[in-house]
Amino acid sequence: MHSNARTTVHARRLIVTRHRAGWPAARIAEQLGISRATVHKWLGRYRREGETGLADRSSRPHHSPRRIPTQVEDRIVELRRRVRRGPVHLAGLLGLPASTIGRVLRRRGEPALAATDPITGTPVRRRHSGIRYERPDPGDLLHVDVKKLGRVPDGGGWRLHGRVERARGRGNGYDYLHVAVDDHTRLAYVEALPDERDPTCAGFLHRAVAWFRDHGVRVLRVLTDNAKVYRHGTNWIAVCVAPGIRRRFTKPGCPWTNGKAERFNRTLQTEFAYARAWTSNTDRLTALPGWVHDYNTHRAHSALSCQPPITRLTA
Template identity: 55%
Template sequence: MSHRNARTTFKGRLLIVQRHRAGWAHAHIAQGMGISRKCVNKWIDRYREEGERGLHDRSSRPHRCPRRTNRDVEERIVAVRQRERRGPDWIGAELGVPARTVSRVLARHQVPRLCALDPMTGEVLRNSPVTTHRYERDRPGELVHMDVKKLGRIPDGGGWRAEGQRTINHRSRATKTRLGYDYVHSLVDDHSRLAYSEILADEKGPTCAAFLERAIAYFAAHGIARIERLLTDNAWSYRWSLRQVCAEHDITQKFIKPHCPRQNGKVERLNRTLQTEWAYRQIFTSNDQRATALAPWLEHYNTRRRHSALGGHPPTSRL
């Protein structure tokens, strides 16, 4: 591709040909264009061989690349990405391929980024706003993020994921029963990514305050003796109901800018991980079965799951 200061863009090359056909000497063309006679000869010869099409930029891609990743490996990388919907760090560790190689292969095959995909179905969605401002606190407990995720309860038998959407639609019209929602409250440490989650009946102020007390105790049991700052959104239950708990534990409460949940991105990312790797990872036949699976998954997340922001290590490695 021509750079912005190039003397011979497509129009410049076409001008060389036009002046040559008008009878200009090659030396005069070169002097007028500020280029060498060798360059003039090259474009005139290419025009003779290929016509006007030969004046366009050619691809700089080599004809052969002996060190390119094997085609079978590329197919395995793409297949794992489509099946597991994981990032290059996870795929690379699973297949024994460097993460940079995985990234290049995915880009070569024009595989959409994970942020552009539906976390449940893998279908391409409209990209959401992203920010290039990334930060990480220096020590555990310096800042924690808190949020709640609402999940629809699962009816006995598994719901539409187990029985199909059409069957459930007919049944819901006949019975008109509403199962309600589970509220998954979560607290995440900014530095270590240590997470604590509970399924509760609502997201009211007293419920949030009681959850924060238990989360503080959980963090203390894992080596985070003191929480300095708490970051939440501007929900009423957070803004007014957590004051007493924060005062008792000497925690400074912070709030994100309204309508900017990405400022609380670490716990929002945990919410997405909860959905893709716990809540919707498999078909549960009852709501209790899904609730029972949360604690083992959370233990796996904190102690064994590789975290890309931590260099492929679990959160407990930073405690």
């Protein structure tokens, strides 16, 4: 139903039916709680257009003499895509009201800044469609990150014994979970390693690339944060250069640029690392490969139409 309509299509048909039955316009209006002018309006439309005349119509005016010219709208859209700032900032650059700029951007279907990549401006998610930005082919981009997990003390930590034992688990150090997630398929490769130094990171990448190659995926690009090991690590650079892998880096202070790895880390925390009270760190590390295998081959992924990542390779 049209948001401004006082009657429904059914009520308009009722107006016509009762008028044909001999009801006067005043009585029809009284019964339906509308004015006589409204009754005559719908009877007139029915006489001119038939059944189609009773359908809803847009309340938009036929002419908008105060609407800004198309050339100005084009300039607003071009500036928005170039500087990627909001209506208030654009208003200062163009000398137009921010409310006008906001209406133009909505009318032209420009995505919200929160729905675009802050570096490239590429849509990350589209409103009302559920479609997310992703690389077109497996191996086009590999998201790499490291997640630190506090080691579980022998006998279990506070999740098993309660927070009253505040000292339990302190000083046990960390496991460094090195994570590689393919942008297109969301396939994940994970290793628990003792540190995040250059030789360790380089060895992980070498094994990850080999693992993806065994699954028919050739890695072309690697996206990481700006840690020194990724920027200047000689072993890391060598592992990238040898097979021709191009390095990409996130914008400083913007971890969401590496969002697929960050989101996987959160899933790993909630569905594995902290999903149960482990009795030892060895038990948790032993269970990690099985959980990753289940994630890749059985767990439904919301971004993949509730299918597991492995289906992207077989589709």
